[in-house]
Amino acid sequence: MMYFDYGLPPSWQGYYVVVYTLIEYLFFSYLISTAIIKKPLRFIMLFFSILFVIFQIVFDLTGAKLDSISIGIETILLFIYIIFFFYDHSSNVSAGYIYNHPIFWVSVGILLYLGVTFFFNILINYMTQEEIENYWRYTYFTEIFKNLFFAFAMLQFSHHHKLNPIRSSQVPYLDIDMS
Amino acid sequence: MFFLQATNPSSGVSSVLFIGTMGMLVLTVGLVLFIIFHQRKVARYQRTLQKMEEEQQKILLDASIRLQEEERQRLAADLHDDAGPLLATARLYLNENLVNQDKATQLQAIFQARQIIDDTIQLVRNISHSLMPPTLKNFGLESAINDVFQKISGSGSMNASSRFHDYKDRLRPEKELIIFRIVQELINNILKHSSSSFIHLTQNVHGDKFYLRIHHDGRGLIQADFDKLNKSTVGLGLKNISSRLKVAKGSIYFEKDISQTYYKVTIEMPKDDPYQ
Numbered sequence: 001m002m003y004f005d006y007g008l009p010p011s012w013q014g015y016y017v018v019v020y021t022l023i024e025y026l027f028f029s030y031l032i033s034t035a036i037i038k039k040p041l042r043f044i045m046l047f048f049s050i051l052f053v054i055f056q057i058v059f060d061l062t063g064a065k066l067d068s069i070s071i072g073i074e075t076i077l078l079f080i081y082i083i084f085f086f087y088d089h090s091s092n093v094s095a096g097y098i099y100n101h102p103i104f105w106v107s108v109g110i111l112l113y114l115g116v117t118f119f120f121n122i123l124i125n126y127m128t129q130e131e132i133e134n135y136w137r138y139t140y141f142t143e144i145f146k147n148l149f150f151a152f153a154m155l156q157f158s159h160h161h162k163l164n165p166i167r168s169s170q171v172p173y174l175d176i177d178m179s
Numbered sequence: 180m181f182f183l184q185a186t187n188p189s190s191g192v193s194s195v196l197f198i199g200t201m202g203m204l205v206l207t208v209g210l211v212l213f214i215i216f217h218q219r220k221v222a223r224y225q226r227t228l229q230k231m232e233e234e235q236q237k238i239l240l241d242a243s244i245r246l247q248e249e250e251r252q253r254l255a256a257d258l259h260d261d262a263g264p265l266l267a268t269a270r271l272y273l274n275e276n277l278v279n280q281d282k283a284t285q286l287q288a289i290f291q292a293r294q295i296i297d298d299t300i301q302l303v304r305n306i307s308h309s310l311m312p313p314t315l316k317n318f319g320l321e322s323a324i325n326d327v328f329q330k331i332s333g334s335g336s337m338n339a340s341s342r343f344h345d346y347k348d349r350l351r352p353e354k355e356l357i358i359f360r361i362v363q364e365l366i367n368n369i370l371k372h373s374s375s376s377f378i379h380l381t382q383n384v385h386g387d388k389f390y391l392r393i394h395h396d397g398r399g400l401i402q403a404d405f406d407k408l409n410k411s412t413v414g415l416g417l418k419n420i421s422s423r424l425k426v427a428k429g430s431i432y433f434e435k436d437i438s439q440t441y442y443k444v445t446i447e448m449p450k451d452d453p454y455q
Contacts, residue, residue: 090221104214112204115203116204118200123192
């Protein structure tokens with residue numbers, strides 16, 4: 001995902017930012033949630049996600065240069081979810097190495113991308129246009145690294161063989177009818 | 180965050196930005212490195228697990244060899260204790276003096292010898308059938324399993340039934356034999372230990388997998404029990420099941436039904452090319 005708003009009318013840019021942040025947050029948090037096994041952690045994610053979506057819809061249509069607070073919250077929440085994922089998988093040794101999991105590389109990409117742009121995003125309203133443009137170029141490097149990690153994750157996903165238990169409930173007529 | 184936003188913008192946003200970004204970068208790299216180093220610990224743990232797995236393999240192999248020896252001993256005992264005396268008795272009836280006997284005695288001796296030889300043939304046939312059931316060889320897994328279930332049901336001790344939903348394409352004979360032996364072992368265990376009132380087997384195919392499921396309402400095992408018994412020195416039959424499954428690249432899953440009224444044992448096998 002690349003943030004790209006050139007050519008958009010200024011009145012639309014505020015909405016674009018809100019929608020972009022929302023979609024980005026939902027996409028990343030969904031990806032991470034698919035890899036989290038422990039149910040309580042997923043419930044926490046769902047709870048915070050609902051709060052975040054409400055916050056985005058209700059409070060964040062002010063049309064600032066960049067919705068700093070929601071991006072900051074998004075970053076912190078995604079960092080927490082990634083820590084959930086790390087915790088979940090590092091304590092589950094039977095699942096194998098964490099870096100064999102495609103979501104690990106997605107997480108590294110997200111960490112790098114959001115980590116490096118975190119302070120830029122929250123301070124953007126206090127920066128001059130020159131400073132913004134100057135720093136903005138550097139964010140593309142993290143975007144490139146993020147996309148490389150994502151590409152690697154996708155490659156890994158195609159080779160990923162999950163040890164699955166017998167899901168024979170899908171097999172027709174295998175169970176007897178006890179009713 | 181609010182603190183940072185509240186700072187005076189003219190007092191060097193750039194330096195805050197630089198320090199903050201560097202801090203976040205260090206945090207990110209630190210977190211990733213921490214996880215990777217933690218994984219090294221996990222790798223060590225995995226190696227230990229692998230070692231345990233190898234030991235488990237050894238136990239399975241020992242069990243398999245022991246079982247083979249027991250089978251040979253049983254076979255030797257059957258031949259020595261049953262077939263041997265029968266043939267020796269038949270030989271006694273057909274000794275050299277028979278020609279000097281009267282016709283009635285000769286006929287009587289020949290009749291007795293013939294009966295003993297018939298018994299011996301039956302005995303050898305039984306031994307042969309226990310080694311390789313002819314129904315399985317000639318008519319396939321479905322008929323062989325149905326045959327076993329009919330015999331159990333016919334004994335009147337238990338309600339036994341089996342149903343194959345999709346077995347148009349037979350598995351290869353060696354795989355059929357493996358499945359048959361596993362089912363035999365499972366049925367033996369159920370008959371010996373479960374005190375159940377019914378036993379029901381279903382079969383189906385889904386995707387490229389072949390499934391067999393046995394249901395019974397007695398005392399049973401769940402996966403954790405099976406795994407535990409597999410690692411212990413007891414439970415020779417279960418180890419035998421595991422080693423057979425390993426050969427056929429299959430898996431087995433023991434569970435209690437969600438209704439908690441009966442147990443289910445599911446065998447999953449990769450479906451190979453249809454055997455003609």
